[in-house]
Amino acid sequence: MADFGSILLWVIFPYAMMLSFIFGTIVRFVWFRAGITAVSSEMLEKRKLMIGSLVFHVGIILAFFGHVLGILIPKSWTEFFGISNEMYHLFGSLMMGTGAGLLALAGMMILTYRRFTNARVFVTSSWTDLVVDVALLITIILGLASTLSGPLFPKFDYRETLSVWARQLFYLSPNWHLMSGVPVIYKLHVICGFLIFGFFPYTRLVHALTLPWQYIFRRYIVYRRKPKAD
Amino acid sequence: MEDEEHYRGGWELNSKGKLQLKAGNKLNKVGLGKIFYNPNMPELDDYYEPWTYDYQTLFGPEKKHQPVARAKSQITGQTMTLTTGPNWDDDLAGSPEYVKQDPNMDKIETDIKTNFEQAFMMYLPRLCEHCLNAPCVASCPSGAMYKRDEDGIVLVDQERCRGWRMCMTGCPYKKVYFNWKTNKAEKCTFCYPRIEEGEPTVCAETCVGRIRYIGVMLYDADRVESAAETPDQSKLYEAQLDLFLDPNDPKIIEQALADGISEEMIECAQRSPIYRMAVKEKIAFPLHPEYRTMPMVWYIPPLSPIMNYFEGRDSINNPDMIFPGIDEMRVPVDYLASLLTGGNVPAIKSALYKLAMMRLYMRAKTSGRDFETAKLARVGLTENTATSLYRLLAIAKYEDRFVIPKSHKEKVEDAQSEQGTLGYDECKGCSLAPQHGSMFKKAEAGESTNQIYAESFYGGIWRD
Amino acid sequence: MSFESITAQPAEAIPTPIFSSAKHDGDRYSPFTVNIDRLVPFRTLTGRQQFYLDHEIFQEYGEMLANYKPTLPPQVMAPGDTTVKRDDHELALRYMTPHGKWNIHTMYYDNLEMLTLFRGGPNVWLSPIDADKAGIKDNDWLEIYNRNGVVTARAVVSHRMPAGSMYMYHAQDMEIQEPLANITGNRGGSHNAPTQIHIKPTQMVGGYGQLSYGFNYYGPIGNQRDLYVAVRKLKKVNWNED
Numbered sequence A: 001m002a003d004f005g006s007i008l009l010w011v012i013f014p015y016a017m018m019l020s021f022i023f024g025t026i027v028r029f030v031w032f033r034a035g036i037t038a039v040s041s042e043m044l045e046k047r048k049l050m051i052g053s054l055v056f057h058v059g060i061i062l063a064f065f066g067h068v069l070g071i072l073i074p075k076s077w078t079e080f081f082g083i084s085n086e087m088y089h090l091f092g093s094l095m096m097g098t099g100a101g102l103l104a105l106a107g108m109m110i111l112t113y114r115r116f117t118n119a120r121v122f123v124t125s126s127w128t129d130l131v132v133d134v135a136l137l138i139t140i141i142l143g144l145a146s147t148l149s150g151p152l153f154p155k156f157d158y159r160e161t162l163s164v165w166a167r168q169l170f171y172l173s174p175n176w177h178l179m180s181g182v183p184v185i186y187k188l189h190v191i192c193g194f195l196i197f198g199f200f201p202y203t204r205l206v207h208a209l210t211l212p213w214q215y216i217f218r219r220y221i222v223y224r225r226k227p228k229a230d
Numbered sequence B: 001m002e003d004e005e006h007y008r009g010g011w012e013l014n015s016k017g018k019l020q021l022k023a024g025n026k027l028n029k030v031g032l033g034k035i036f037y038n039p040n041m042p043e044l045d046d047y048y049e050p051w052t053y054d055y056q057t058l059f060g061p062e063k064k065h066q067p068v069a070r071a072k073s074q075i076t077g078q079t080m081t082l083t084t085g086p087n088w089d090d091d092l093a094g095s096p097e098y099v100k101q102d103p104n105m106d107k108i109e110t111d112i113k114t115n116f117e118q119a120f121m122m123y124l125p126r127l128c129e130h131c132l133n134a135p136c137v138a139s140c141p142s143g144a145m146y147k148r149d150e151d152g153i154v155l156v157d158q159e160r161c162r163g164w165r166m167c168m169t170g171c172p173y174k175k176v177y178f179n180w181k182t183n184k185a186e187k188c189t190f191c192y193p194r195i196e197e198g199e200p201t202v203c204a205e206t207c208v209g210r211i212r213y214i215g216v217m218l219y220d221a222d223r224v225e226s227a228a229e230t231p232d233q234s235k236l237y238e239a240q241l242d243l244f245l246d247p248n249d250p251k252i253i254e255q256a257l258a259d260g261i262s263e264e265m266i267e268c269a270q271r272s273p274i275y276r277m278a279v280k281e282k283i284a285f286p287l288h289p290e291y292r293t294m295p296m297v298w299y300i301p302p303l304s305p306i307m308n309y310f311e312g313r314d315s316i317n318n319p320d321m322i323f324p325g326i327d328e329m330r331v332p333v334d335y336l337a338s339l340l341t342g343g344n345v346p347a348i349k350s351a352l353y354k355l356a357m358m359r360l361y362m363r364a365k366t367s368g369r370d371f372e373t374a375k376l377a378r379v380g381l382t383e384n385t386a387t388s389l390y391r392l393l394a395i396a397k398y399e400d401r402f403v404i405p406k407s408h409k410e411k412v413e414d415a416q417s418e419q420g421t422l423g424y425d426e427c428k429g430c431s432l433a434p435q436h437g438s439m440f441k442k443a444e445a446g447e448s449t450n451q452i453y454a455e456s457f458y459g460g461i462w463r464d
Numbered sequence C: 001m002s003f004e005s006i007t008a009q010p011a012e013a014i015p016t017p018i019f020s021s022a023k024h025d026g027d028r029y030s031p032f033t034v035n036i037d038r039l040v041p042f043r044t045l046t047g048r049q050q051f052y053l054d055h056e057i058f059q060e061y062g063e064m065l066a067n068y069k070p071t072l073p074p075q076v077m078a079p080g081d082t083t084v085k086r087d088d089h090e091l092a093l094r095y096m097t098p099h100g101k102w103n104i105h106t107m108y109y110d111n112l113e114m115l116t117l118f119r120g121g122p123n124v125w126l127s128p129i130d131a132d133k134a135g136i137k138d139n140d141w142l143e144i145y146n147r148n149g150v151v152t153a154r155a156v157v158s159h160r161m162p163a164g165s166m167y168m169y170h171a172q173d174m175e176i177q178e179p180l181a182n183i184t185g186n187r188g189g190s191h192n193a194p195t196q197i198h199i200k201p202t203q204m205v206g207g208y209g210q211l212s213y214g215f216n217y218y219g220p221i222g223n224q225r226d227l228y229v230a231v232r233k234l235k236k237v238n239w240n241e242d
């Protein structure tokens, strides 16, 4: 039974969420393109958005790259480059991770507060807008708590358990036993994270997939031409 | 208030004399976080908070006092104190406060600005300029905004707009709007389905003043950028004028045909009322050329503030007095120059002289007075051109105002299947359906399309 | 014409044969075209356009031709009226109720679109010179009264107005955005609350050529606007919605 629970949580659930992400993204971009937008509420409130949005986005994007580094890059690679485990945890995880996490947290606190207390913003929010903000807030808190709780679990190295499992997800052979020794707080963060992944494409979050980087390389004025009549 | 030093729309020249969006270069937007928060964007209160009235309370139970319907926010439903709205300063309302905020008034002394005796005003209907060097298009990081190659109409692709809102602030005329239900940008479409059929836009068609004209202009697209980089802002009007090509020049016609421009288009360009007014007679001017947008809706400066002043002063006996009048009326002339020519006063004056001369000539002609026709040459008119200009401006026949070629879209796409594709399917709560519901009901009740048309289609606009 | 059609959009009605437009083929109403195009005599004593009135009462008052009469002396309240406690900064202004920009004659236009197009409720126009004297700023609430009635409205301060005069455009609805007047404790009235028709002896003439009373055809001319109002800030804006 315990096994079934683990399989459900660490195999079926993550895959379900990833599938949902892929499926939703395809559906949204192929059939419902016209609905994809950043759902800006800047027109309704500016000051809190300025601080909240800037700080949150910088934090969350840094945190995203932090996750890529921490999870996807095996310990052996960093060791190969002569980065010791202590150095990694101290600088990489604790300092940079915490920094990014705190930025994201501060930003999200402001944004969530704004979303629920500013009358104009609140009434124009869809329920998914509210859920997204709360879910991100909770996930960020759990993530920060995990990082900061590192010293409490001196024997636990997520790069030997959690990260390995996460990479295995990509090779389609996750070993759920690796997750058994992981502290609860990490587990909760992972579950929330995958939940967000799952509903990502159905909410305003899709906007993150549409960063218009091409703009930098494009000429200013865009002309579009119909096929010419002969 | 239009103040692009504050909202940072349009273009400016950077230190190298090259065009750059006033809001900052490209990298600075996508790379440096402006995309997360657009610092130049106006807030709702800079426009106004839409309201409605609680009309239902007027039908409530009997009370001591007469009932009252108060303004409630359409967004939050809360009772509002109205402090701003569209046309809030209509007809010089609140002028002591609002005149101060008008940057076009900056150079005019304060006491003249708000003096009853010197009061002048004009209406300036503003719409999207469908600029040649459109900063809204240049600002859009998603590439959702584009200029149509075939007719220059600037549109927002709703499928590609992601709501980054750079266009709203990039447009110095503030003619891109944010739909707070779809969270996307929307703007004037120049009624392109009508234009494609050779029909004028609805605003032009229904203008009771018959002041709107639509015609074809041929221009050299490759020279737009360098024209917009003209350093002196009072020369921008002439730089734009220089872009327009003479549709009667055989060399131009040959080149146009070679570039795939249809004969119908060229023929319309030759009869274009816009070409006549802007290039030949030079009585029409672009709105705020100093934004370096190369705007394509041009304005004829009004003679009325000057005429009003002048008609009280012996104008019947001495009609020629209007010319010194134009020189004396510094305030309206400077104001017009700051609106329409980036400060080029002589260009405005010569247009006003020409309009005044045409008026004097026609007045003499219709009232059977003598007129020394040699005077017409002073402003570059002849008896013939004065009369035909008068016909174009004052009689303003439909066929003279609108000379629009058909696009013959049917040759390039299946017109049948394109028909009726509104493009707003996904909008929550802003589809046309509620208004058109009654029409569908009529159809279900067995009314013929002709009947429904007769009842609901009036002057080119659906009404039901 | 049906109920449905008049609720759908404005429709014109020409109820009496006295209206003088030779409408055909959807032309707009244009007065006197019947008389000019179809040569139907004008409905005057002479059958022509007539400016001179040779009726003896008009002669007695010297009004055979249009002529200038000075306005009545400024009077806001008269002896014997209810006393209203005056305000130190009160102004006495000539009160005029011209036709509005967006409506024709007394057509009400208090729908959402029209009200959104300007200030969203009752308003009066006055000059900056008068406004300064009474400490009034644009968009302040004002109380405007005379012996006939009270209006509450927001101030529109504009140098388009000459000093000494006030406009309240016709037909602004008194049930929209109209607070209670402090003077009466009741809701303020409409633009016509302070006005009163003055009957002149010349208006008693009837049964003589064109001088025959007909509804909306010939009646007392609009000299009910020749009056003054006292203008002051509305101290307490009380809506009293119950």
Ligand code: HEM
Pocket (backbone or CB within 6 Å): A038, A039, A040, A041, A042, A043, A049, A053, A057, A060, A061, A064, A111, A112, A115, A132, A133, A136, A205, A207, A208, A209, A210, A211, B035, B036, B037, B163, B164
């Ligand atoms: C890829 C680059 C990204 C860009 C260009 C971007 C841009 C934006 C913009 C323009 C807004 C609207 C701000 C407004 O109301 O005006 C926004 C809001 C938001 N973004 Fe992003 N974003 C990005 C990445 C992300 C990521 C990775 C996440 C989280 C996983 C995220 C989460 C959010 C949330 C939750 C909001 C709404 C905040 C609120 O108003 O309550 N964004 N973003």
Ligand code: SF4
Pocket (backbone or CB within 6 Å): B127, B128, B129, B130, B131, B134, B135, B136, B137, B154, B170, B171, B172, B173, B174, B175, B176, B187, B293
């Ligand atoms: S006026 Fe029209 S074309 Fe020009 S910048 Fe504004 S929205 Fe774009």
Ligand code: SF4
Pocket (backbone or CB within 6 Å): B125, B206, B207, B208, B209, B210, B211, B212
């Ligand atoms: S209809 Fe024509 S004349 Fe009237 S306001 Fe509009 S543009 Fe001006």
